[in-house]
Structures are given as C-alpha cells and as structure tokens.
Amino acid sequence: MKILVDAFGGDNSPVQIIQGAIDAVNARDGFTVVLVGKEDVIKEELKKYKFDASRVEIIHAPEVITCEEEPTVAIRKKPDSSLCVAFKELKENDEMKAFVSAGSTGAVLVGATLKLGRIKGVNRPALCPTLPTADDNQKVYLLDCGANADCKPINLVQFALMGTAYAEAQGIENPRVALLSNGTEDEKGNMLNHEVFPILKNLKGINFVGNIEGRDILNGKQDIVVTDGFAGNIALKSIEGAVGVVMKIIKQGIYSSTKAKIGGLFLKDTFGTIRNKLDYQNKGGALFIGVNKPVIKAHGSSTAETIMNTVFQAVDYAGFNIADKITEKLALYTPEV
Amino acid sequence: MKILVDAFGGDNSPVQIIQGAIDAVNARDGFTVVLVGKEDVIKEELKKYKFDASRVEIIHAPEVITCEEEPTVAIRKKPDSSLCVAFKELKENDEMKAFVSAGSTGAVLVGATLKLGRIKGVNRPALCPTLPTADDNQKVYLLDCGANADCKPINLVQFALMGTAYAEAQGIENPRVALLSNGTEDEKGNMLNHEVFPILKNLKGINFVGNIEGRDILNGKQDIVVTDGFAGNIALKSIEGAVGVVMKIIKQGIYSSTKAKIGGLFLKDTFGTIRNKLDYQNKGGALFIGVNKPVIKAHGSSTAETIMNTVFQAVDYAGFNIADKITEKLALYTPEV
Numbered sequence: 001m002k003i004l005v006d007a008f009g010g011d012n013s014p015v016q017i018i019q020g021a022i023d024a025v026n027a028r029d030g031f032t033v034v035l036v037g038k039e040d041v042i043k044e045e046l047k048k049y050k051f052d053a054s055r056v057e058i059i060h061a062p063e064v065i066t067c068e069e070e071p072t073v074a075i076r077k078k079p080d081s082s083l084c085v086a087f088k089e090l091k092e093n094d095e096m097k098a099f100v101s102a103g104s105t106g107a108v109l110v111g112a113t114l115k116l117g118r119i120k121g122v123n124r125p126a127l128c129p130t131l132p133t134a135d136d137n138q139k140v141y142l143l144d145c146g147a148n149a150d151c152k153p154i155n156l157v158q159f160a161l162m163g164t165a166y167a168e169a170q171g172i173e174n175p176r177v178a179l180l181s182n183g184t185e186d187e188k189g190n191m192l193n194h195e196v197f198p199i200l201k202n203l204k205g206i207n208f209v210g211n212i213e214g215r216d217i218l219n220g221k222q223d224i225v226v227t228d229g230f231a232g233n234i235a236l237k238s239i240e241g242a243v244g245v246v247m248k249i250i251k252q253g254i255y256s257s258t259k260a261k262i263g264g265l266f267l268k269d270t271f272g273t274i275r276n277k278l279d280y281q282n283k284g285g286a287l288f289i290g291v292n293k294p295v296i297k298a299h300g301s302s303t304a305e306t307i308m309n310t311v312f313q314a315v316d317y318a319g320f321n322i323a324d325k326i327t328e329k330l331a332l333y334t335p336e337v
Numbered sequence: 338m339k340i341l342v343d344a345f346g347g348d349n350s351p352v353q354i355i356q357g358a359i360d361a362v363n364a365r366d367g368f369t370v371v372l373v374g375k376e377d378v379i380k381e382e383l384k385k386y387k388f389d390a391s392r393v394e395i396i397h398a399p400e401v402i403t404c405e406e407e408p409t410v411a412i413r414k415k416p417d418s419s420l421c422v423a424f425k426e427l428k429e430n431d432e433m434k435a436f437v438s439a440g441s442t443g444a445v446l447v448g449a450t451l452k453l454g455r456i457k458g459v460n461r462p463a464l465c466p467t468l469p470t471a472d473d474n475q476k477v478y479l480l481d482c483g484a485n486a487d488c489k490p491i492n493l494v495q496f497a498l499m500g501t502a503y504a505e506a507q508g509i510e511n512p513r514v515a516l517l518s519n520g521t522e523d524e525k526g527n528m529l530n531h532e533v534f535p536i537l538k539n540l541k542g543i544n545f546v547g548n549i550e551g552r553d554i555l556n557g558k559q560d561i562v563v564t565d566g567f568a569g570n571i572a573l574k575s576i577e578g579a580v581g582v583v584m585k586i587i588k589q590g591i592y593s594s595t596k597a598k599i600g601g602l603f604l605k606d607t608f609g610t611i612r613n614k615l616d617y618q619n620k621g622g623a624l625f626i627g628v629n630k631p632v633i634k635a636h637g638s639s640t641a642e643t644i645m646n647t648v649f650q651a652v653d654y655a656g657f658n659i660a661d662k663i664t665e666k667l668a669l670y671t672p673e674v
Contacts, residue, residue, distance in 0.1 A: 134582045146519050149527040182483050182570035190486040190567040214574030218582045227571075230527040233519035234568050235575045237551030242579035245471045245555045249614060250587075253607035263603025270590035270597045277586060 001030070001097045002057070003314045004090055007037035008064045008082040009103020011301050014038075017102060018045045020307025025055045027308065031315050034096065036061050036086040061085035067300065071106030075114060083107055087115035090293050097318035098294040100285065100310045102302040109147050112288050112295045119323045121330035124148050124155045125290030126229070127297065128163065129236065132280050135220035141167065142180075142217065143289060144229035145236050151228035153195040154335050157203065161329040162289050163224035164206045169320035172223055174207045180227035180235060181211040192228060200226075205332040214238070243278050282306050284313035290326070294318055338367070338434045339394070340651045341427055344374035345401045345419040346440020348638045351375075354439060355382045357644025362392045364645065368652050371433065373398050373423040398422035404637065408443030412451060420444055424452035427630050434655035435631040437622065437647045439639040446484050449625050449632045456660045458667035461485050461492045462627030463566070464634065465500065466573065469617050472557035478504065479517075479554065480626060481566035482573050488565035490532040491672050494540065498666040499626050500561035501543045506657035509560055511544045517564035517572060518548040529565060537563075542669040551575070580615050619643050621650035627663070631655055 005021045007014045014037060021033040032055045035042050039060040046056065063081040065074045078084060083103060090096045099116075101108050109127065118125055126144035133140055143159045144151070160177045167175035179200060181189045188211055189197060200208045209222055214235050217225055227235065250271075254264035264271075276282075282305060285298035294317035298310040342358045344351045351374060358370040369392045372379050376397040383393065400418040402411040415421060420440060427433045438445050446464065455462055463481035470477055480496045481488070497514045504512035516537060518526045525548055526534060537545045546559055551572050554562055564572065587608075591601035601608075613619075619642060622635035631654035635647040 134585050149519055149525075149530075180571060182486055182567050188486075190565075193486075193567075213578075214571040214576075215578030215581065217575060218578055228527075230519050230530075231568050231571050234517060234551040234564075234572050238554060238572045238575035239551075239579040241550075241552030241555055242576040243583055244552065246580055246583045246611070246615065248471050249611050250607075253611055254604070256607065259603050260607045263600045263607065266596050266600025266603065267591070270587075270593065270600065274583070274586050274590055278583065 001315065001318055002032045002034050002095045003311055003318065004034045004036055004086045004096055004099040005307070005311065006082045006086055006099070006101035006103050007035040007042055008061070009101040010298065012303060013102065014041055014045060016302065016304045017307050018042060019049070019304035020302070021311060022046070022049045022051050022056065023304055023308040024311035025051050028312060028315070031055070032057060033311060034059055034089070036089070037082040038062060059085060059089060065104055065107045067104040069104065069107065071104060071110040074107050075111045083111045084115060087111045091116050096293070098296065098314035100296050100298060100307065100314050102298040102300055102307065105146070105297055108295065108297050109288060112291045116291050116293060116295065119290055119292055120327045122162070122290040122326065123158055124151070125288055126159050126162065127286050128289045129286035130280065130284065131218060132277055133218045133220035138220040140217065140220070140222060141224045142232055142236060143224070143226060144232050145286060146229045146233035147288070148229040150230070151192060153192065153199060156192070156196045156226050156228065157199050157333050158290070158330060159226045160200055160203070160206050160208070160224065161333060162326050163226065165322060165325045165329045166287070166289065166320070167223045169322055169325060175223035176209045176221070177206045177224045177226060178209050178212040178216070178222040180217070180225050180231060181213065184211050184213055186210065199333070203333060205329055247275070283309050285310045287317060292323060294322070338652065338655055339369045339371050339432045340648055340655065341371045341373055341423045341433050341436040342644070342648065343419045343423055343436070343438035343440050344372040344379055345398070346438040347635065349640060350439065351378055351382060353639065353641045354644050355379060356386070356641035357639070358648060359383070359386045359388050359393065360641055360645040361648035362388050365649065368392070369394060370648060371396055371426070373426070374419040375399060396422060396426060402441055402444045404441040406441065406444070408441060408447040411444050412448045420448045421452060424448045428453050433630070435633065435651035437633050437635060437644065437651050439635040439637055439644065442483070442634055445632065445634050446625060449628045453628050453630060453632065456627055456629055457664045459499070459627040459663065460495055461488070462625055463496050463499065464623050465626045466623035467617065467621065468555060469614055470555045470557035475557040477554065477557070477559060478561045479569055479573060480561070480563065481569050482623060483566045483570040484625070485566040487567070488529060490529065490536060493529070493533045493563050493565065494536050494670050495627070495667060496563045497537055497540070497543050497545070497561065498670060499663050500563065502659060502662045502666045503624070503626065503657070504560045506659055506662060512560035513546045513558070514543045514561045514563060515546050515549040515553070515559040517554070517562050517568060518550065521548050521550055523547065536670070540670060542666055584612070620646050622647045624654060629660060631659070
C-alpha cells in the first residue's frame with residue numbers, strides 16, 4: 001500500500017515532514033510513502049537519512065499552497081501544488097491508499113472534496129479528530145470539528161453514521177454515539193439539535209446514548225460525539241486552551257517556591273506522561289471523514305514524530321476499506337423530503 | 338442595601354445556603370441578607386449561628402421549585418415558591434438590590450425574565466459567568482452561556498454592549514470585546530457570526546478586537562467574549578471538563594509511584610492554589626445580565642463558601658446601578674429593519 005505525504009504543508013515543512021515519513025518507513029513494514037512536492041528539495045533532504053529506497057517515492061509538484069491563501073481560489077489556481085497533485089494521484093491511482101498533510105486545513109478540505117470527491121451518499125464530509133479520555137483505553141471521535149460551520153439535520157445524522165462505521169471498522173462493538181448539547185436532558189439543544197435528536201433516537205444502525213454537555217466529551221462514556229462544525233471547533237479548541245492554561249498554572253506553581261520546585265523534580269516523569277497523554281495532536285491527525293479515500297490533516301505545527309504517527313494512522317485507516325461501509329450505513333437514513 | 342437569597346435552591350439547600358448568607362454578613366458590613374423560603378426551617382437553622390440579627394431578614398415562601406420541573410410551568414404554577422416570592426420582592430421593593438440563587442437555572446432565568454423583567458431596550462438577557470485566565474489579575478466574561486440556545490444578530494450585539502457596560506462599571510477602561518468563532522481570521526464563522534462581525538467592527542461604544550477561537554478564551558487578551566448561548570455553554574462546559582480531566586490524570590500520576598507520591602506531597606499546597614485559581618464557580622455565580630436588577634445564579638452544588646462569595650458579588654453588582662448604563666449603551670445600536 002502507498003501513502004501520499006504532502007512534503008510542502010505545515011510550519012515545519014519540508015524538513016520535519018520528510019523526516020517523519022522516513023522515520024515511519026524505518027519503524028514499520030508494509031507500506032511505501034510517496035512524498036509530494038519539489039523534487040530537488042526532497043531529494044536533497046533524503047540524503048540525510050538511511051532507508052529502504054524501494055519504499056520511498058517522489059512525485060514532483062512545483063507549487064505550494066500556504067495558509068494565507070483563500071482555499072477555494074488556491075485549489076483552483078494552483079493545479080501544480082503539492083496538494084492538488086496529491087489529490088489527483090489519490091483519485092486516479094489505485095495503489096495510493098491515503099493522504100497525509102499538515103498544510104492549510106481549508107485547502108485540504110476543499111481539495112479533498114473537489115478533487116478526490118465524496119463517498120457515494122455523503123452530503124458533507126466532516127473533520128474528525130480522535131481525542132484521549134480520562135480512561136487510558138478509551139478514545140473518542142468528535143465530529144464535525146470545523147469543516148461545516150453551518151449544518152443541516154442530515155449532516156449531523158450522517159456524522160453519526162460515518163463515525164459509527166469508522167468505530168466499527170476499528171473493532172469497537174456497538175459504538176456509543178452522543179449528541180453534543182447545552183444540557184443532558186432530552187429536550188435540551190438549539191433548533192438544529194431539536195430536529196436531530198429524535199432522528200438519532202429512532203435511527204437503526206447506531207447506538208445513540210443521548211445528549212451530552214461539553215464537560216462530558218472526555219469522560220469516556222461515548223465513542224462518538226456528533227455536533228456541527230462551529231460548536232465542534234469551539235469545543236475542541238476550548239479543551240485545548242483549558243489544558244494549556246492548567247499546565248501553565250502548574251508550571252508557575254512549581255517555580256513559585258523551593259518546596260514546589262523539589263516536588264516538580266520528583267514529578268518530572270509524571271508530568272511528561274501526562275503531557276504525552278493529553279497531546280493528542282502528536283499522535284496523529286484529524287480524519288476528513290466522508291471523502292473517497294482517507295485524508296488525514298495533521299496539525300500545522302507537526303513535528304517529524306507527529307508525521308510518523310500520522311502515517312501509521314493513514315496505514316490503519318487505509319486498511320479499513322471504509323467507503324462501501326459508509327455508503328451502506330448512510331442508506332439507513334433517507335431524509336423525508 | 339438588601340440582598341435576597343433563595344434559601345431553598347441548590348443541592349445543599351437550605352443548610353449550606355443559610356450558612357453562606359450568615360458567613361457573608363459576619364465577614365463584611367454594609368448590607369442585609371433576606372432569606373427567602375420556609376420560615377420555620379430557616380429560623381431553626383439560624384439558631385446554629387451568631388450574627389447581627391438586624392442584618393438578617395426572612396421572607397416566608399412555602400413552595401420549592403426543583404431542577405426536575407419544567408421552568409416555565411413551575412414559575413407559573415408555584416407563585417409561593419422561594420423563586421417567585423423573591424422575584425416579586427425584587428421587583429416591587431426598592432430596598433431589594435439583588436438576588437442570589439443556586440436553584441434550577443432554567444427557573445431562575447424564566448422567573449427573572451417574566452417576573453422581574455428586562456432592562457429597557459434589552460431583547461434577550463444572557464447568562465454571564467466570570468472566568469479566570471492564565472493571568473492572575475485578569476478575568477473574562479463569557480456571554481451568553483446558555484440562556485439563549487438560538488440567537489439573532491441583535492442578541493450578540495447586545496451581549497457585547499451589556500458586557501461592556503458591566504466591565505466599565507467595574508473600572509475596566511475600554512474593555513476588549515471578542516467574538517467567539519471557529520478561527521481568528523475576520524472571515525471565519527457560521528452564518529450568525531458572519532452577520533454579527535461587521536456590526537461589531539463598526540459599532541461605536543465597544544472596543545472590538547475581532548474573532549477568537551475556543552483556545553483563546555482564557556488567554557487574558559480580552560475582557561468580554563460574545564457568543565450564542567449554545568456555543569457559549571459548550572465552550573464553558575468543555576473548559577470545565579478539560580480542567581477536570583487534567584486534574585484527574587495528575588492525581589492518577591501522583592499515585593502511580595512512590596517517587597511521584599513524594600513529589601505530590603511537596604506540591605500539595607501548589608495544587609491547592611491551582612485548584613482554587615481554576616475553581617471559578619466557588620468564587621461566585623453567573624450574572625443574568627439584562628434584567629432589571631442583578632440576578633446571580635450560583636452553581637447547583639454551591640457550598641456555604643460559594644454562597645458567601647456570591648452574596649459579596651451581588652453586593653458589588655448592586656452598587657453599579659447598571660440598568661441606566663445598559664439602556665444607554667444599547668441605544669448605540671438600532672438594527673436596520
């Protein structure tokens with residue numbers, strides 16, 4: 001299987017991206033990475049590393065799309081960008097099984113939708129990160145996290161079905177789906193949720209566990225949290241911000257007295273473990289769920305380690321062969337017209 | 338000045354509520370607390386404490402509204418509840434300057450709107466907690482946090498103006514107003530935000546600093562964060578949940594090894610300070626901004642300490658005489674019809 005990697009997307013591209021792709025190849029068997037971008041630069045970078053040359057390919061793409069560019073315009077005007085070339089390959093070449101990029105989120109989403117295309121039956125794809133929970137063995141999908149700022153009921157229903165298809169593909173039996181709301185009672189919600197709730201409640205093929213509040217997202221009591229892209233983005237970023245503030249205050253506290261400094265030294269490993277546990281962005285990217293092949297958006301500030309983990313994630317997702325399963329799931333809900 | 342306290346609202350009522358009110362009276366001068374609820378029970382509880390009897394009054398209210406009741410129905414059907422009696426007093430008695438309740442959020446909001454009434458010019462009042470930030474001396478208002486799940490542009494614009502009026506009343510010069518969105522760029526947002534952004538940008542009488550993401554809420558770079566009640570509730574609860582999960586993981590980490598346990602002992606005071614810093618709910622309640630007198634909703638699980646702090650907060654807010662200032666601010670924006 002071949003995994004396309006956007007060598008020219010992200011704050012640390014191309015150096016860290018290429019290093020991450022090579023680290024992935026050196027750490028695990030069973031796939032080839034295809035680096036997309038300026039061939040001369042990639043070739044020069046590759047000289048730094050030892051690796052099995054039969055497992056690393058290059059596809060030349062002379063242009064780069066930056067985060068400052070308007071996504072739709074950039075995708076249209078830069079057919080030779082690493083993003084556009086990668087999506088074309090992904091669409092046309094059966095060997096290419098998935099794509100990893102740390103580039104402009106907007107351009108990745110627009111490019112995936114326009115160039116790669118949606119899975120049959122999908123109304124709107126969604127951006128779906130995997131978050132850690134208080135329970136070590138439990139992860140949670142939060143979707144949509146920003147691809148669709150305004151959603152219709154069918155979108156949230158499809159997010160529930162697509163999330164379920166992915167969770168099932170990962171071996172989670174009867175995955176629990178919750179609807180993010182402003183209260184846990186059935187009657188809570190905004191107008192959108194009021195329409196969605198009864199549909200999810202009566203929908204076959206998902207295990208709907210009801211409304212949850214923002215504070216419940218990480219409690220490990222659901223596998224999938226469904227929401228519109230605006231609220232989902234705010235929830236995700238609010239969680240990130242709160243974790244950052246707590247860690248900052250702890251750091252300030254540790255430096256505040258000699259006693260605290262000693263305590264901090266004894267807890268150094270523990271804090272490392274905690275940081276590692278909470279730093280979900282380092283463990284992989286957000287899946288763009290609903291397009292024809294797995295597209296995974298890694299954080300813009302991705303390091304080589306992140307890219308390595310995201311390549312592993314791409315290999316896993318590619319193995320699920322999910323498109324048919326999603327189409328099958330989506331057939332369970334036909335909106336009344 | 339007299340502050341009404343709902344003695345029969347909240348998980349720990351009436352015992353902790355009454356204790357908190359008495360603690361407030363014993364800790365600070367300059368106000369009287371008026372306990373509203375079952376007179377015989379309150380009188381019996383008061384026997385436990387020493388206090389200046391001239392500063393504690395009771396108004397009898399035989400009924401109680403619980404969190405399980407539908408707010409609108411409960412407010413209509415229980416005119417003799419502590420909530421309804423308190424709102425009647427607050428409206429009709431000039432001596433009564435503010436109201437504190439740890440009871441049903443829905444019933445407090447509905448009661449305040451229906452019985453006490455909105456300040457002239459206010460379209461929809463908003464629930465507005467004060468959150469801590471990474472910077473010790475900096476607080477941030479987040480509104481609306483749940484009173485209005487679905488908002489129109491005028492609501493968000495008025496939240497910005499009302500928040501500004503409160504911040505100015507507290508001596509904050511030129512308070513910074515941010516719009517919560519799914520990205521910091523001007524063009525980010527859902528349909529609601531797209532309408533609101535240009536209005537805020539051109540509005541005189543506020544200091545609009547643009548869009549912020551969920552991760553920025555606690556960064557201390559704005560005094561007021563404006564959003565609809567659905568997204569605001571999700572942001573607030575997501576922050577709460579994330580803080581809880583981090584503290585839980587730290588606790589697990591500390592118990593994981595002897596070395597970590599020793600570190601934990603040395604850091605005990607530091608963690609206490611951190612918990613205290615982040616536990617904004619213990620420092621007061623959420624102001625219901627836009628009704629005729631200050632109504633402050635304390636958390637349902639409020640202890641005596643929370644109630645004491647919320648009474649202090651009520652005394653402060655009552656001193657602002659905010660209604661006229663809000664009406665004045667709101668006149669700065671007249672929506673085009």
